[in-house]
Amino acid sequence: MAGPEGTTRGDPTSRGVDRTSALPLWAQIYDDLRRRLDAGAFTAAFPGELSLVREYGVSRHTVREALRKLRSEGLVTAERGRSPMPVQPAEIEQPLGTLYSLFASVEAAGHTQHSVVMALDIRADGVVTTRLGLEESTPLLYLARLRLADSEPLAIDRVWLPASIAAPLLEADFANTALYHELDTRCGTRLSRGHERLRAVIPTPAEQELLDMPEGTAAFAIDRLAYSVDRAVEWRQTLVRGDRFGVTSGFSARSGHLIVTGGRDTNNENGPSALLLS
Structure with missing residues (x-):
């Protein structure tokens, strides 16, 4: 269920502070804000100092100490006269x-x-060998x-190559x-060349969990x-996170864009020439 900030992972709501704890109040607020950031909170905006003072029932000095720690770790940014902002992961762009x-x-x-290697072995796959033009x-x-x-996590990547060529890669x-x-x-x-088919999809629950x-x-x-x-x-x-990855394309008045629509088979050598390496 989505929290008040419109997020869906974990519990992005405040857990308050425990005044009987030996942990300083600023450290409790820091821990709680970091937990909420990790849970996907504050995607639209990060609360300002006065809002956090009211939410946690502490002094402005205490809130500032918590924010100072978050800034030192690169989790939020702050400019004079502006509310803090969560640091968003930079989008990785690739050209078409x-x-x-x-x-x-x-x-x-x-x-x-x-990378985390999930599998590296020799196996048979009739569908893939057909795509590669092999027996x-x-x-x-x-x-x-x-x-x-x-x-x-950025992407789940699965690749098949003929073992006659690629067997040394086992090492x-x-x-x-x-x-x-x-x-x-x-x-x-x-x-030396290749072609791709790129489409937007909603990952399965298992893929969603793996990509966090x-x-x-x-x-x-x-x-x-x-x-x-x-x-x-x-x-x-390859399945790559849409919120971390983008594609770019150039165009001209003479040639315009090359746009492939529909379900073109990626075995068609006239398909797009973009190739995502490594």
Whole structure:
């Protein structure tokens, strides 16, 4: 159920202060405000000092101490004459129609890139091998990762490659490295082109929990087929948080935008040329 600030995760309402506690009042307020921020509260605005004084029944000095601690940790910002504001995670942008790297873009935006490896093995998948133009029994290397930016979930990434090419990747540490860097250095294979289908979706409850997303928040689902010269070598499915990720596109008066509508099959080589790397 949504709280008073319109959020849905956890309990964003105030729990007040305990004047019998040995913990200072400012520290209790700091803990409570941090809990509420983590629960998704204050998405529209952060309460000002006087509002917090009334809400917690404490002095303005006490509230200022709690806010000072929040500011020192980069959780809220404050300017003279303005109410504090919660610091929102920066959106990570990717361009359409070019080769680009999620790994590099995360770090270029000032974030720390990290992944949690959920699976790395050799398996069979008849549907994927068909997409790659291979026999159904062809062994595939499968890698599934939860992609993080500054320890915050950003995307669920699943990729399949022919084991005949990618088997050396079983020895790679994908917690801190880019897939395509390892594919190049360990396997001698570089991707040269590809195409994607990108659509907005509502994640399943399990995906929502894994990505730590507020209920009802949309995500981008990206299906991708990538080639090394003329050979299809990667099929990838990525689910990325819509509140942390955006796509950009250029246009001109002469060419305008290239917009693909409907359910175009991503096996169609005339599809979009954008490719999300690593």
